[in-house]
Amino acid sequence: MTNMAQTKVPMPEQAPDVRNRNFEEVALGYTADLAMEEATRCLHCKNSPCVSGCPVNVQIPDFIALIAAGDFAGAYAKIRETSALPAVCGRVCPQESQCEGKCVRGIKGEPVAIGRLERFAADWQMQQPPVDAQPPVSNGIRVAVIGAGPSGLTCAGDLARLGYEVTIFEAFHTAGGVLVYGIPEFRLPKEIVRREIEGLKAMGVKIQTDMVIGKVLSVDEIIEMGYRAVFIGSGAGLPQFLGIPGEGAVGVYSANEFLTRINLMKAYLDGYDTPIKRSRAVAVVGGGNVAMDAARSAKRLGAEQVYIVYRRSEAEMPARKEEVHHAKEEGIEFRLLNNPKRILADENGRVCGMECVEMELGEPDASGRRRPVEKPGSEFVLDVDSVILAVGTSPNPLIRSTTPGIEANRRGCLVVDESMQTTKPGVYAGGDAVTGAATVILAMGAGKTAAASIDAYLQQNN
């Protein structure tokens, strides 16, 4: 019997005025009963439009049917056939523009809560006693993966399953990339990332942390060491700044710095050495997921006022709808159609305000979004003591500048063909290093494609 309710079964959450004071996970996940109830909303459309919206091709109606039937282990196994990180994707994918965006139920009412169901299956599996994973039989061929973020982990996992001996080189002291330094605990508990990575290790993937490729080893040296192919998933880690006066003031951070202090270095917890400032009033500039994460983190650190300052309107915001919704619930104040002009500092060079100007939307620009234009004379000062800039990131030049034969475009993104091979034979790349800042799931899709291409390449060249 199909459940014809027009809305998703709500997922239990921490109350907004409670959760904006802690870093525990906001959404608590479905119980088995709630998941089975939501699963019966799926119409099992013949052409599965949802699957076409998934960058890693998860067989969505199939796993949902298994949940509806109470076969949670089967549901997890079904997702795991194509997705390396189900517990992560269920939490951070922009489902509204992917699978759920294509769901027929969404035409009249809300789509099936595919993300919540994926999360349920993954979380259920984590509660079960670990199965003794047998590492696949090695084929003795070594492959190197640079960067332990979503694309690298996916690529490594797929290659390991095929029998390759995979070593991941990670620059930070902890594997996970943006999943550990960028996305906060309250949205993606680090224990979940850790367990997903343990799963990869159980399959024989080796992870060498503290290895900044391009500095300690070059890609060519990795190849000389006996790695037959290399995948570069080094992300888009360089923060952009606005280039407005006052950015050198004390109390101006990139969102990368602010979030890394909190998420990776655990500066918000007692007993950790990395310092973090507790601000009174914070302006976060930007309208993406990173801006939401920074704003909600600042609130949790105790800021009285936290503003999102975004130069376009809410319709143009690139953040997931759920993040915007959660941020509003938690008391983040949205200053839309506002653009920073300069950051003001006191006599000690510390931030004491940010001058903004009001904007209005004009004609669509190259991105298809309406271009914001300043309203003359509408300048005003926002009273803040910290400014966090979440206005985008670009790929790190470290690898391309030390790897002869590898080409990048004008934005610094590595050039690849449809198989994800770079301009250097045997060297593949994917994720934000290729696309510029994008999503976890797109990076995973690229890692997956690259793994298949690397396999084909090595089969041919063996």
Next chain:
Amino acid sequence: MYRILDKRRLNDQVVQMTVDAPFIARKVQAGQFIILRIDERGERIPLTVADFDRAAGTVTIIFQTVGATTQRLATFEPGDEIADFVGPLGRPTEFGAPKKAVVIGGGVGCAIAYPQAKALHEMGVSVDMIAGFRSKDIVILEPEMRAVSNHLYLTTDDGSYGEKGFVTDVLKRLLTEESYDLCIAIGPIPMMKFVSKTTEPAGVKTLVSLNPIMIDGTGMCGGCRVTVGGEVKFACVDGPDFDGHLVDYDELMRRNSFYRDEEAHACRLEAQIHD
């Protein structure tokens, strides 16, 4: 994990450690730095490499016990291990082809000025060194610095050893007597600022090595941004060496003091060095 092979106390507050880090030792060049993290709860701190031995696969660091991390690190002994030791980071020093250079170290900055002088000395450059300390009891690396320079000029603020005064006093005199085509200054920010102010009218190319707040050391956090010649640079990837005549030292000093309240003890000790 990275094993500590050797430890030497250079004075009450300055410790030298040699760490087993073969990958870094193979690549590192003068002027580059490492980032270390003591343990799972530690912070990541940058330290410029003081020396290295490619054959032995070791990297030597010298640090002053000014913050929580360096104070704790100073209690580690040979055989103990450091959780993380990442590098080599930053660009190597670009010495160019000088004929005569003056290398200036202030306090623990001598730990980095010394290898720079050594590198120049080994390139066949004629090197004078000026080393400034607060007082006699904290003088470090005197024989080492003497060995790689034609003249080592030692100053102390209180006159308890060498000449009484600041490194800039000696520098001003030398600039009238000698003709240098390179100056390297490494030490507290005010020292580098005043050295640069002194060499600027004389037109002597001056390199300073900056050590701002940073987390990753690969260009990711942007915490280490400094204004150099009106442009924003990241010390971790564009530096740590910069043209001393172009650095906005006042901004750097303000930015470096941001977490002073969180590291109150560090504040007190650094204030002494900055005297």
